[in-house]
Amino acid sequence: MPELPEVETIRCGLEQVLPGRVFAAVEIGYGGSIKDPAAADVMTRLPGKxxxxxxxxxxxxxxxxxxxxxxxxxxxxxxxxxxxxxxAVTDKHTHVVFSFTDGSTLAFSDIRKFGTIWWVPISRLDHIKGLATLGPEPLSADFHFSYLNREVEKRTVTIKALLLNQQFLAGLGNIYADEILHRAQILPQRKARSLSRQERQHLFSAIREVLAEAIECRGTSMSDYRDSAGALGEFQNRLQVYGRRDQDCPRCQKKISRSKVAGRGTHYCTSCQH
DNA sequence: CATTCCTCCTGAGTGC
DNA sequence: TGCACTCAGGAGGAAT
Structure with a gap:
């Protein structure tokens, strides 16, 4: 599932090839992928941009x-x-194909059809609710220890639920939440506000380290994720707990556990996470 | 306001 | 082999 490192890898790839290209046509196979405006509007008005x-x-x-x-x-x-x-190389899951005037293409595919596309004036970006209410970027200077410390203090939810909350911090999903908590040696079912100051510091560092390493590895390809060139990431080879139920913890060699926390399949080591 | 639950969707996996 | 069933999960929206 694409989380911050995967989306950043895709963005980076597109930055190398898209600037300067001019849209020529938009083919829409499944209009449900386009949330706003109406799919027909995109088809008629995007060409030329x-x-x-x-x-x-x-x-x-x-x-x-x-x-x-x-x-x-x-x-x-x-x-x-x-x-x-x-x-574009298409299959039955290809829902939108953008063509450019030079014959190049950008294809949007999505097996489960949860993915969403909007096309809005920059001035109306804040009308996209999930985007408008995002918390700080974890790798930017907006995210600092005192912010994490303050937020953690006032939340009654588990630390795993807090990490998944996009309003607390932008970009974490299920894979990196588990990897971050393992690195910080914190059990996912702990209440956020129960973390000691030292644990909060470890958590802050782990968030930034894990994300930076995952970006360096061009993301995690567990199943569907591919970069903008269709290539696999490498971070799946560096996962410590996610998807490793009953395998040995790389840190302490005890068996990795899996249970449901915050409604998500959650992986952790009961021996070296506390 | 904070939190929990349900919903969207399809493919993979399981049990019979 | 086929069928019914469960599970996976990001995030919006309804319910609590």
Whole structure:
């Protein structure tokens, strides 16, 4: 599932190829992927617009256009966004294909159809609710220890639930929440406010370290994730707990546990996480 | 306001 | 082999 490192990897790939290209056509196989405006509007009005750059907030990918509008794409669980210098490689899960005037294409595919595309003026970006209410970017200076310390203190939920809350912090999903808590040696079912000051500091560092390493590895390809060139990431080879139920903990060699926490399948080591 | 539950969707896995 | 069933999960919205 694409989380911050995967979306950032895709953004980085698109930044290399999209700026300067001009949309020529939009083919829509499943209009449900386009939330706003109506799919027909995108088909008639997007052609002629030129890409000026790319951006990302949390798991929201942004493609900026020369009329001060922006395409916003959220891949949710199984979405993929693949650029091709020629015709798109499509299957029954390809829902939208953007073509550029030079014959190149950008294909949006999504098995579970949870992924969403918006096209809005930059001035109306805050009408996308999930985007408007996002917490700080974990790798930016907006995210600092005193913020985490303050937020953790006032929450009654488990620390796993808090890490998954996009309003607390932008971009974490199920995989990295588990990996971060393992690195910080904190059990996911702990109440957020029960963490000691030292645990909060370990957590703060773990968030930034795990995300930075995952970006360096170009993301985690457990199942569906591919980068903008259709290539796999590498971080699945570095996972310590996620998807490793009953295997040995790399830190202490005890068996990894899995149970449901915050409604999500959650992986942890009862021996070295406390 | 904070939190929990339900919903969207399809493919993979399980049991019979 | 086929069928019914459960599970996986991001996030919006309803319910509590």
């Amino acid at each position: 030129r890409v000026t750059g790319t951006g990302r907030r949390g798991k929201y990918l942004q493609i900026f256009l020369d009329d001060d509008s922006v395409l916003v794409i959220h891949l949710r669980m199984t979405g993929q966004l693949v650029f091709n210098e020629g015709a």
